[in-house]
Amino acid sequence: MKWRKLGLVFDLAKNRLPEGCIGFAQSPQPVVFDEFVRVYFSTRVLDPTNGKFISEVAFADFEPDFSKVILVSDRPVIARGKLGCFDEHGIFPMNVVKHGSELWGYTCGWSRRVSVSVETGIGLAVSTDGGVGFERLGNGPVLTSSPREPFLVGDGFVLQEGGSYHMWYIFGTCWRSHEEGDVPERTYKIGHAVSGDGIDWRKTSEGSATLPDAIGEAESQALPCVIKIDDLYHMFFCYRHSYDFRTNPARGYRIGHASSKDLKNWNRDDEAIPLEVSGGSWDSDMMCYPGICESRGQTYLLYNGNEFGRHGFGAAVLER
Amino acid sequence: MHRWKKLGKVFDPTAHPDLPWLREFAQGPATLVFDDFVRVYFSCRPAPDANGAYVSNSAWVDLDRRDPRKILRVANSPVLARGGFGEFDEFGIYPVSPIRKGDEIWLYYGGWTRCESVPFNVAIGLATSRDGGTTFAKYGRGPILSYSLHEPFVLSGPKIRRFNNLFYLFYIAGTEWLREAGRPEPIYKIRMAVSENGVVWRKHGHNLIPEKLGTEEAQASPDVLFSNGKYHMFFCYRHGKNYRNAERGYRIGYAHSKDLVVWTRDDARAGLIPSQEGWDAEMVSYPHLLQVDGRTYLFYLGDSVGRWGFGVAELQGELA
Numbered sequence: 001m002k003w004r005k006l007g008l009v010f011d012l013a014k015n016r017l018p019e020g021c022i023g024f025a026q027s028p029q030p031v032v033f034d035e036f037v038r039v040y041f042s043t044r045v046l047d048p049t050n051g052k053f054i055s056e057v058a059f060a061d062f063e064p065d066f067s068k069v070i071l072v073s074d075r076p077v078i079a080r081g082k083l084g085c086f087d088e089h090g091i092f093p094m095n096v097v098k099h100g101s102e103l104w105g106y107t108c109g110w111s112r113r114v115s116v117s118v119e120t121g122i123g124l125a126v127s128t129d130g131g132v133g134f135e136r137l138g139n140g141p142v143l144t145s146s147p148r149e150p151f152l153v154g155d156g157f158v159l160q161e162g163g164s165y166h167m168w169y170i171f172g173t174c175w176r177s178h179e180e181g182d183v184p185e186r187t188y189k190i191g192h193a194v195s196g197d198g199i200d201w202r203k204t205s206e207g208s209a210t211l212p213d214a215i216g217e218a219e220s221q222a223l224p225c226v227i228k229i230d231d232l233y234h235m236f237f238c239y240r241h242s243y244d245f246r247t248n249p250a251r252g253y254r255i256g257h258a259s260s261k262d263l264k265n266w267n268r269d270d271e272a273i274p275l276e277v278s279g280g281s282w283d284s285d286m287m288c289y290p291g292i293c294e295s296r297g298q299t300y301l302l303y304n305g306n307e308f309g310r311h312g313f314g315a316a317v318l319e320r
Numbered sequence: 321m322h323r324w325k326k327l328g329k330v331f332d333p334t335a336h337p338d339l340p341w342l343r344e345f346a347q348g349p350a351t352l353v354f355d356d357f358v359r360v361y362f363s364c365r366p367a368p369d370a371n372g373a374y375v376s377n378s379a380w381v382d383l384d385r386r387d388p389r390k391i392l393r394v395a396n397s398p399v400l401a402r403g404g405f406g407e408f409d410e411f412g413i414y415p416v417s418p419i420r421k422g423d424e425i426w427l428y429y430g431g432w433t434r435c436e437s438v439p440f441n442v443a444i445g446l447a448t449s450r451d452g453g454t455t456f457a458k459y460g461r462g463p464i465l466s467y468s469l470h471e472p473f474v475l476s477g478p479k480i481r482r483f484n485n486l487f488y489l490f491y492i493a494g495t496e497w498l499r500e501a502g503r504p505e506p507i508y509k510i511r512m513a514v515s516e517n518g519v520v521w522r523k524h525g526h527n528l529i530p531e532k533l534g535t536e537e538a539q540a541s542p543d544v545l546f547s548n549g550k551y552h553m554f555f556c557y558r559h560g561k562n563y564r565n566a567e568r569g570y571r572i573g574y575a576h577s578k579d580l581v582v583w584t585r586d587d588a589r590a591g592l593i594p595s596q597e598g599w600d601a602e603m604v605s606y607p608h609l610l611q612v613d614g615r616t617y618l619f620y621l622g623d624s625v626g627r628w629g630f631g632v633a634e635l636q637g638e639l640a
Contacts, residue, residue, distance in 0.1 A: 084506070086467060086472065111437070114435065138470045139472040140470060151406045151462065152406070177405075
C-alpha cells in the first residue's frame with residue numbers, strides 16, 4: 001500500500017477548540033456524510049480539583065477530500081461521566097458508527113485509580129440529532145474486564161458486517177514497574193467481540209491477542225480500526241514499547257497493519273504500509289491513533305503525530 | 321414474625337494477636353457444612369496503613385456442627401491472595417460466599433480496588449479449592465461478574481445458592497455515589513444473576529427488593545433459602561447518609577417470593593433486632609442463613625459492622 005501524506009489537516013495552531021480546551025486533538029474517528037466528513041476527536045480540559053487532564057470529545061467537519069476544515073464543534077458532544085462511573089475522568093477515544101437514523105458512539109471511558117493511574121471500559125452513547133449530541137445508554141460500560149482480561153478494556157472500534165457487529169478493542173495484560181519504585185506502566189493487546197445488536201457483546205477469544213507481537217511480549221497495541229478495500233479487510237492500529245515510549249522516538253508509537261479475508265485470521269505485515277517518517281516534521285517522532293474511512297472513492301488514513309496529538313491530527317491518502 | 325434465639329457472639333477477631341492479617345473485623349460470615357463441623361468464612365483486616373486505609377482478607381473458622389458457639393480451629397492464613405497492580409481485587413477480598421461443586425469448593429467474592437474520586441470500586445470474582453476449602457486458586461485475574469450498562473459500579477456482597485439445578489447469585493449493585501461532607505457514600509440495591517455452570521452469568525437486571533427508606537436506601541447481604549414452598553430472603557438496609565449511628569444504621573429486613581423474581585418485602589417478619597445492650601446493641605447486619613441437622617441459624621454482624629466479630633441466632637420453628 002502506498003500512502004501520500006496530506007500533512008497536519010487539523011492543525012491546532014490554526015483551528016479553535018471548544019472553550020476551555022487546552023490542546024490535543026487525539027484519535028481522529030471519521031464518519032462520512034454526503035457533503036462532508038465529520039471527524040470526532042478527544043481534546044482536553046484541566047480538572048480544576050487537581051490539575052490533571054480530562055478528555056472531552058469534540059468534532060471537526062472537513063471537505064470530503066480533507067482539503068479544508070469547514071467547522072469545529074463549539075462544545076463537547078457528550079456530558080462528563082458521573083461520580084464513580086467508568087468514564088468519570090474522560091472519554092478517549094469515541095468510535096462513531098451509523099446505526100439506521102442514529103449515530104452510535106462507542107466510548108472508551110477513563111477513571112482514575114490509586115495504585116495505577118487509570119482503568120477504562122467501553123460504553124455506548126446514542127445521537128439522534130445527526131451526531132452533535134450523544135446520550136449514554138446507561139452509566140456503565142457495554143464491555144469491561146473479565147477473568148482473562150483483567151483490566152483496561154478500551155478503544156472499541158465497531159464494524160457491521162454480514163448481519164452482525166464486530167468489535168475490535170484492547171485489553172490490558174499487565175501493569176508493571178520497569179524498575180523498582182517506578183510508576184507502573186501498562187501493556188495491552190487487541191481483542192475481538194461480536195454482537196447481534198451492538199449492545200450485548202461476546203468476546204470471541206477472551207484473553208487471546210488477535211495479532212502477534214512485532215517487538216516482543218511487552219508490545220502495547222492500540223486503536224484498532226478496520227476497513228474493507230476490494231475483497232480484503234485491512235486493520236490499522238498503533239503499537240509501541242511499554243516503557244520509555246513517551247519521549248524516545250525509537251520506542252514510541254508506530255502504525256501497524258494486518259489483513260484478513262474472513263475477519264478471523266489476520267496476517268500482520270506492518271511493512272506493507274510504508275508511512276515513511278519525515279525528519280523534523282509534526283509526525284517525525286511518533287505516529288499513532290489511526291482512523292480510517294473511504295470518502296468519494298478515496299481511502300484516507302487519519303492519525304496523530306508527535307506528543308500523542310498535542311498539535312492536531314494529520315491524514316494520508318491511499319494511492320492505488 | 322420469625323422468632324430467633326440469640327446464641328451470642330461467636331467469633332472475636334481481636335482475640336488472635338498471633339495473626340497480624342486478622343486484627344479487626346470479622347465480616348460477611350458465610351458457611352459450608354462438613355461432616356463434623358461448620359466452616360464459617362469471613363473477612364477481616366490487618367492494621368490500617370499510614371493513611372488509615374484498610375485492606376481486607378478472607379479466612380475461616382471451624383465451629384462444632386452440634387454447637388456453633390464452639391470454635392474448633394481458625395485458619396492460619398487468608399484463603400486467597402489479593403490481586404496484583406491494577407487488578408480488581410488488589411485491595412481486598414470481601415466478602416466471600418462458598419458452594420460445593422463436584423469435588424471442588426467454589427468461592428465467589430467481592431474484589432476491591434481503590435479509586436481517586438470515590439474511595440473504592442468492587443466487582444465479583446471466583447476462586448476454586450481442591451483441598452476442601454482450605455486454600456483457593458483464582459479462576460482468573462479479572463472478575464466473573466463486572467460492571468454493565470445499568471450496573472455501573474460496586475458489584476459486591478455475592479451470595480451463591482443453587483435452586484432448581486441452576487446457580488443463583490444474589491449481590492448488590494451500586495446506583496449512585498452521594499456527595500457527602502468527607503467522602504462520597506455509595507447507594508446499592510439487591511440484584512440477581514443466574515447461571516447454568518457458575519461461570520457464565522445472566523443478570524436479571526432489576527432491583528429485587530422494593531425500597532422502604534426511599535431511593536437513598538442502601539441494601540446489602542441478600543441471602544436466600546427455600547422452605548415451606550417459598551423462598552425467604554434476609555438482607556440488611558440502612559439510610560444513605562449519616563448512617564454510622566444507631567438510628568440510621570443497618571437493620572435486618574426480610575422478603576419472600578414464590579419464583580425468586582417477584583419479592584414481597586415484609587421487614588416486620590425478620591425478627592432479628594438489636595439487643596438492649598452488648599455487642600449488637602447499635603446494629604445488626606449482614607445476615608447469612610444456614611440450615612443444618614434440622615435447625616436454622618442466622619449468622620450476623622453486630623456493632624461497627626462486625627469490627628468486634630459476628631454472632632449467631634437460632635430460629636425457633638421454621639422459615640414460613
